[in-house]
Amino acid sequence: MTREEIKSLILEIIEDIDEEADFETLQPDKPLRDQLDLDSMDFLDIVMELRKRHQLQIPEEDYPHLASLNSCVNYLEPLLKNA
Amino acid sequence: MKVPLLIIGGGLSGIAAAIRFARFAPGALILEKHSRIGGLNSYYFRNNRLYETGLHAITNFAPAGNKKAPLNRLLRQLKLSRDQFVFHQQFQSEILFQGCESLVFSNDFQQLKDEINTKFPHSADGFTQLTAFLSNFDPFQITPFNSTRIFLESLLSDSLLIDMLLCPLMYYGSSIENDMDLSQFAIMFRAIFQEGMFRPGGTIKDFLDVLASHYHSLGGSLRTGAEVRTILHTNLTVHGVTLTTGETIECDYLLSTVGLSETLALLQKPETDYHVPRLSFVESIFQLPENKRSHLPQDRTIIFYNSAPEFHYCSPADLVDYSSGVICFPFNFNGLPQQEYIEVRSTHLANSSGWKALADDREGYVEQKSVTAEKSKQVLEEIIGTFKQDIVFQDTFTPLTIERYTAKKEGAIYGSPLKIKNGNLGYTNLFLAGTDQGFLGIVGSMLSGVSMVNQHILSRL
Ligand SMILES: Cc1cc2nc3c(=O)[nH]c(=O)nc-3n(C[C@H](O)[C@H](O)[C@H](O)COP(=O)(O)OP(=O)(O)OC[C@H]3O[C@@H](n4cnc5c(N)ncnc54)[C@H](O)[C@@H]3O)c2cc1C
Numbered sequence: 001m002t003r004e005e006i007k008s009l010i011l012e013i014i015e016d017i018d019e020e021a022d023f024e025t026l027q028p029d030k031p032l033r034d035q036l037d038l039d040s041m042d043f044l045d046i047v048m049e050l051r052k053r054h055q056l057q058i059p060e061e062d063y064p065h066l067a068s069l070n071s072c073v074n075y076l077e078p079l080l081k082n083a
Numbered sequence: 084m085k086v087p088l089l090i091i092g093g094g095l096s097g098i099a100a101a102i103r104f105a106r107f108a109p110g111a112l113i114l115e116k117h118s119r120i121g122g123l124n125s126y127y128f129r130n131n132r133l134y135e136t137g138l139h140a141i142t143n144f145a146p147a148g149n150k151k152a153p154l155n156r157l158l159r160q161l162k163l164s165r166d167q168f169v170f171h172q173q174f175q176s177e178i179l180f181q182g183c184e185s186l187v188f189s190n191d192f193q194q195l196k197d198e199i200n201t202k203f204p205h206s207a208d209g210f211t212q213l214t215a216f217l218s219n220f221d222p223f224q225i226t227p228f229n230s231t232r233i234f235l236e237s238l239l240s241d242s243l244l245i246d247m248l249l250c251p252l253m254y255y256g257s258s259i260e261n262d263m264d265l266s267q268f269a270i271m272f273r274a275i276f277q278e279g280m281f282r283p284g285g286t287i288k289d290f291l292d293v294l295a296s297h298y299h300s301l302g303g304s305l306r307t308g309a310e311v312r313t314i315l316h317t318n319l320t321v322h323g324v325t326l327t328t329g330e331t332i333e334c335d336y337l338l339s340t341v342g343l344s345e346t347l348a349l350l351q352k353p354e355t356d357y358h359v360p361r362l363s364f365v366e367s368i369f370q371l372p373e374n375k376r377s378h379l380p381q382d383r384t385i386i387f388y389n390s391a392p393e394f395h396y397c398s399p400a401d402l403v404d405y406s407s408g409v410i411c412f413p414f415n416f417n418g419l420p421q422q423e424y425i426e427v428r429s430t431h432l433a434n435s436s437g438w439k440a441l442a443d444d445r446e447g448y449v450e451q452k453s454v455t456a457e458k459s460k461q462v463l464e465e466i467i468g469t470f471k472q473d474i475v476f477q478d479t480f481t482p483l484t485i486e487r488y489t490a491k492k493e494g495a496i497y498g499s500p501l502k503i504k505n506g507n508l509g510y511t512n513l514f515l516a517g518t519d520q521g522f523l524g525i526v527g528s529m530l531s532g533v534s535m536v537n538q539h540i541l542s543r544l
Contacts, residue, residue: 017159039151039156041156041533041537042159044541048106048107051544052107
């Protein structure tokens with residue numbers, strides 16, 4: 001997957017969690033949590049969706065890598081390079 | 084047969100847990116002993132009419148936009164859209180200490196604040212401090228028991244107000260006598276006073292049907308009439324269960340929603356909480372034709388009353404304690420369509436061992452049930468006026484009824500006074516959810532199912 005594709009994948013998953021999520025003003029280097037009102041339960045959803053869709057196993061200690069859109073892409077890029 | 088996740092109990096916590104798992108992985112199976120799902124909040128038919136077993140009101144009302152509210156978080160976690168439900172908010176409810184004082188509250192918290200300012204001016208500042216304290220307090224942090232009474236006495240100078248605030252919160256969410264753990268108080272304060280109460284459109288059956296069909300559409304399985312007799316385990320690892328039919332079902336993970344000592348019994352382990360009293364209740368339904376509703380309170384959804392000099396929330400010496408209780412008018416919610424019949428429901432504290440002693444005395448039991456209904460009507464009439472003459476159907480549930488249909492020990496709706504807040508029973512792949520994990524009520528038990536699956540199972544898949 002390209003960086004752009006990974007970005008869309010994350011946004012698609014978030015939209016699936018919260019259909020009212022507003023991406024208009026989303027800043028890719030700022031925490032998703034504050035901008036989109038996500039809580040730790042929602043983050044687990046992102047992890048579980050990645051597992052379901054791409055068989056990715058993300059260990060708990062790596063969850064901080066999912067903080068912002070950019071950090072998600074950086075973290076997932078090597079993992080999804082063949083996807 | 085082997086499944087990844089087996090859930091004992093098709094009550095609200097079990098269903099919520101199963102949906103949560105089924106969203107991400109195949110193979111969840113719920114085993115429910117009864118012929119119907121819902122557990123404590125289910126329904127039954129008499130004379131071709133549906134009666135709800137337990138629904139007064141659902142706590143934790145929140146408007147659709149409030150993403151952080153427990154109700155919306157719950158729906159999001161289950162991937163249920165709010166559009167699938169119609170929520171009817173309460174009119175207003177009352178805490179009535181007869182001959183002393185009354186406090187009216189609604190889903191607008193300001194109303195309760197104003198009432199307290201007017202009726203308990205000496206405690207007004209203390210109440211403001213209390214709400215400020217609670218807004219910064221994390222009730223989900225696991226801490227040792229902290230007495231709410233002692234805490235409230237340090238803030239509020241009117242002991243009557245303390246009892247009045249505790250009365251609804253205890254009736255709707257305390258498994259211990261005469262006091263509450265501060266964390267549970269904080270949860271219930273928010274659930275009832277700050278967020279408020281509502282009921283879903285239709286009946287609890289419609290609500291359960293939505294949950295069940297959602298679960299099935301995610302690929303989950305459910306078996307009713309399937310009672311677990313033993314949990315199979317070697318040391319601290321569970322392999323599966325055997326049913327009363329003798330059938331064995333193996334599993335990777337097991338989630339039990341049937342209570343702490345009930346689960347220990349299935350593991351053939353001794354109980355740990357036998358010495359602490361459990362609270363049980365009697366619940367009566369009085370049904371009237373809709374055209375008699377003008378004889379009943381028009382703007383009250385629930386009345387929490389106490390007529391004793393002091394409010395006691397404990398197991399009574401007699402079979403039933405009528406000196407306090409809950410009166411619910413399930414037709415008094417905003418926007419409900421007109422029905423042919425309406426109900427008045429009452430709840431009082433009961434003595435479970437007294438009722439248990441009647442288990443083998445059919446005649447005595449039936450008689451005490453009807454005495455209970457009569458006395459309950461009598462105390463209700465003193466509060467809401469006469470309605471006896473209009474009743475077309477009535478029924479009473481005792482602790483025995485509840486034990487029989489939900490297998491809750493001693494019919495204790497709120498389960499063991501001891502709660503296992505992290506759901507951990509010391510086994511590698513068996514966890515506890517629902518009532519004895521400590522989240523009570525409909526929203527509470529569902530959140531319990533979801534959070535136990537999140538914490539112990541999904542994160543380890
Ligand atoms: C009369 C009454 C009124 C209530 N009113 C309200 C209200 O207005 N609002 C509110 O929010 N809450 C109310 N409650 C409380 C609420 O119903 C409960 O807190 C909640 O439903 C508990 O859900 P649970 O899943 O934890 O437990 P349960 O509902 O008890 O679920 C456990 C399930 O396990 C099954 N089971 C037990 N043993 C076995 C076994 N060995 N094998 C297989 N299955 C087994 C039982 O049959 C049951 O279905 C009321 C309860 C009652 C009884």
